[in-house]
Amino acid sequence: MEPTVAVIGATGAVGDVFLRVAAEREFPMKKLKLLASSRSAGTVLHYRGQPITVEETTEASLEDADLVFCSASSEVSKRWGPWLRERGKVMIDDGSAFRMDPTVPLVIPEVNGDDLEWHQGIISIPNCTTTPLAMALNAMRQVAPLYRVTAATYQAVSGTGAAAVRELNAQVAAIGRGEPVPPPTVYPVQIAMNVLPQVDDFDEDDYTKEELKMRNETRKILHEQDLRFAATCVRVPVAITHAEVVHVEFTREAPMAQLHQALKNHPGIVLIEDPKQYVTPLQVEGDDRTYVCRLRPDRTVDHGVTFWCLTDNLRKGAATNAIQIAEELLKRGKI
Amino acid sequence: MEPTVAVIGATGAVGDVFLRVAAEREFPMKKLKLLASSRSAGTVLHYRGQPITVEETTEASLEDADLVFCSASSEVSKRWGPWLRERGKVMIDDGSAFRMDPTVPLVIPEVNGDDLEWHQGIISIPNCTTTPLAMALNAMRQVAPLYRVTAATYQAVSGTGAAAVRELNAQVAAIGRGEPVPPPTVYPVQIAMNVLPQVDDFDEDDYTKEELKMRNETRKILHEQDLRFAATCVRVPVAITHAEVVHVEFTREAPMAQLHQALKNHPGIVLIEDPKQYVTPLQVEGDDRTYVCRLRPDRTVDHGVTFWCLTDNLRKGAATNAIQIAEELLKRGKI
Numbered sequence: 001m002e003p004t005v006a007v008i009g010a011t012g013a014v015g016d017v018f019l020r021v022a023a024e025r026e027f028p029m030k031k032l033k034l035l036a037s038s039r040s041a042g043t044v045l046h047y048r049g050q051p052i053t054v055e056e057t058t059e060a061s062l063e064d065a066d067l068v069f070c071s072a073s074s075e076v077s078k079r080w081g082p083w084l085r086e087r088g089k090v091m092i093d094d095g096s097a098f099r100m101d102p103t104v105p106l107v108i109p110e111v112n113g114d115d116l117e118w119h120q121g122i123i124s125i126p127n128c129t130t131t132p133l134a135m136a137l138n139a140m141r142q143v144a145p146l147y148r149v150t151a152a153t154y155q156a157v158s159g160t161g162a163a164a165v166r167e168l169n170a171q172v173a174a175i176g177r178g179e180p181v182p183p184p185t186v187y188p189v190q191i192a193m194n195v196l197p198q199v200d201d202f203d204e205d206d207y208t209k210e211e212l213k214m215r216n217e218t219r220k221i222l223h224e225q226d227l228r229f230a231a232t233c234v235r236v237p238v239a240i241t242h243a244e245v246v247h248v249e250f251t252r253e254a255p256m257a258q259l260h261q262a263l264k265n266h267p268g269i270v271l272i273e274d275p276k277q278y279v280t281p282l283q284v285e286g287d288d289r290t291y292v293c294r295l296r297p298d299r300t301v302d303h304g305v306t307f308w309c310l311t312d313n314l315r316k317g318a319a320t321n322a323i324q325i326a327e328e329l330l331k332r333g334k335i
Numbered sequence: 336m337e338p339t340v341a342v343i344g345a346t347g348a349v350g351d352v353f354l355r356v357a358a359e360r361e362f363p364m365k366k367l368k369l370l371a372s373s374r375s376a377g378t379v380l381h382y383r384g385q386p387i388t389v390e391e392t393t394e395a396s397l398e399d400a401d402l403v404f405c406s407a408s409s410e411v412s413k414r415w416g417p418w419l420r421e422r423g424k425v426m427i428d429d430g431s432a433f434r435m436d437p438t439v440p441l442v443i444p445e446v447n448g449d450d451l452e453w454h455q456g457i458i459s460i461p462n463c464t465t466t467p468l469a470m471a472l473n474a475m476r477q478v479a480p481l482y483r484v485t486a487a488t489y490q491a492v493s494g495t496g497a498a499a500v501r502e503l504n505a506q507v508a509a510i511g512r513g514e515p516v517p518p519p520t521v522y523p524v525q526i527a528m529n530v531l532p533q534v535d536d537f538d539e540d541d542y543t544k545e546e547l548k549m550r551n552e553t554r555k556i557l558h559e560q561d562l563r564f565a566a567t568c569v570r571v572p573v574a575i576t577h578a579e580v581v582h583v584e585f586t587r588e589a590p591m592a593q594l595h596q597a598l599k600n601h602p603g604i605v606l607i608e609d610p611k612q613y614v615t616p617l618q619v620e621g622d623d624r625t626y627v628c629r630l631r632p633d634r635t636v637d638h639g640v641t642f643w644c645l646t647d648n649l650r651k652g653a654a655t656n657a658i659q660i661a662e663e664l665l666k667r668g669k670i
Contacts, residue, residue: 148635148636150635152580154489154530172507172510172511172527172528173511175507176507177511189618190617193572194615195489195615196615197578197613197615197643202611206610206631228634228635228636230641232629234580234643236571236572237572238529238530243532243569245569247485275537276537278532278533280524280529281529282528293532294541296540296541298565299540299563299565300484300485301483306565306567308567308569
């Protein structure tokens with residue numbers, strides 16, 4: 001069965017990448033509908049060379065869709081998720097609205113694809129900082145159980161959306177030309193030539209929602225509700241690809257050679273084995289894989305390691321993961 | 336006694352700031368000599384409006400100096416440090432050459448000014464990432480003993496030197512004008528719109544020298560040789576001000592209110608008490624103080640906190656700390 005696919009948020013930063021990844025992977029579709037807010041309706045986008053006019057997201061425009069990808073605001077997800085579910089359609093949602101809903105699987109196919117078996121019409125994909133980390137942790141816990149994880153992130157502005165990319169580019173252009181930097185509207189302070197220790201709003205215990213998402217989503221994906229986890233999320237003036245410094249403490253010895261083997265065996269992960277080699281966000285942009293580099297012992301604990309991991313936040317962090325979920329649903333006959 | 340002061344490396348990134356800070360603080364000097372390599376000799380710099388011609392660093396040009404600030408390569412420090420010491424002069428060295436030498440105090444005046452008492456002619460100032468962290472840790476250990484510290488840094492390119500600032504600016508200028516980015520010469524890959532998980536060369540245990548400096552220097556400054564410490568140092572496309580995400584574990588309870596009080600009482604530290612408020616590198620540039628922000632519990636350990644700290648790497652991270660040491664030496668009659 002080839003589904004009729006609708007993309008809500010087709011004109012956004014993730015929507016654009018979604019169309020490219022779907023074309024690259026030749027995702028089977030009977031028909032593709034591109035949807036957005038009324039403001040963007042009428043825009044013409046292209047899929048595999050064919051023009052498609054963006055329609056407003058409405059009951060009428062969603063009526064014939066079998067599979068809906070949603071990358072818009074939480075409000076949009078909440079508006080359409082239950083409506084689609086009631087009609088027996090499947091929504092794969094890039095937003096945070098349903099991620100912690102116990103009736104909604106939160107899935108990275110290489111880690112917990114089996115959670116797709118119990119989906120009820122809505123499937124969430126993780127936050128773009130959670131995905132690379134949960135993949136690396138899933139590989140490592142094959143060697144020894146996880147005890148404690150801390151992370152500090154270096155997050156690209158495209159994680160905020162297309163407007164943030166424009167803001168960074170406009171600031172860089174002004175600095176590059178020696179002109180006054182236009183005042184920020186997306187971020188509270190200038191992001192070009194700067195770093196901001198805040199991603200999303202503040203929440204419980206003075207952590208940001210992004211920091212809590214990383215914790216709660218990692219626990220849910222790994223089915224490890226008691227995992228000790230703390231993160232600090234920082235925005236950096238990079239367009240695409242999130243990077244993270246991670247410390248992992250195991251409950252027992254995790255020999256480095258076995259960790260290497262587990263990471264190399266894990267689908268979707270590239271381990272750069274020489275700990276003196278690494279890749280940077282610019283080098284990972286456009287790549288669907290998660291990179292683990294600079295893996296070395298953390299001797300401040302009995303059984304610990306620290307490493308640098310990266311993934312293209314728009315691809316594996318969003319669009320690619322969503323399409324992989326759809327592929328897996330088709331393979332499992334769950335759509 | 337007003338000393339005759341010589342600055343080795345006067346034309347470098349720190350040298351420039353040194354002159355500004357010395358003027359601001361009205362550091363007492365009988366005479367000021369600006370020295371550099373033969374390549375820079377003849378350059379005219381200004382101090383408090385007066386032109387001073389840069390001379391080559393030689394025995395002759397150093398002969399009448401009482402106090403020498405050195406911010407150049409390790410080779411330069413090693414060439415002149417022992418020579419100056421033998422002649423009863425005092426060198427305050429910004430480089431790493433002597434920091435771990437047991438005959439050389441490594442000093443942040445607000446933390447371990449008493450170590451100046453045993454100096455033998457060479458005094459080192461800490462690496463620019465060590466200084467803000469050691470200050471914050473020194474405040475916090477008034478509340479409870481430190482057990483374990485981990486840090487991930489966001490380091491400005493001026494820490495590498497003036498050539499790195501030019502490289503970042505040239506790359507930003509090219510990107511801003513839509514031109515091809517000139518190939519990097521200072522860093523192995525483009526730093527504009529990117530982050531690099533390497534500062535300095537790789538060394539023991541696959542940590543970089545910068546990461547080991549942070550550990551070894553913090554232990555020496557705090558007189559805590561067994562402090563468990565691990566860092567990952569990352570370069571970010573920021574001109575000035577290093578930032579760090581830090582996790583601290585204490586051996587016993589460290590109540591948040593007491594930590595606040597200790598940080599507020601510590602000279603040179605600004606605590607931003609509301610954990611939902613913070614400053615960024617652009618806002619700290621030009622400031623002599625160390626900022627501690629986003630201080631909140633780390634509940635992954637029994638007694639832990641995590642926070643964001645920043646300092647202008649050219650001022651408190653280098654020039655200001657050097658001048659404060661000189662002021663302290665004069666006050667203590669140790670020069």
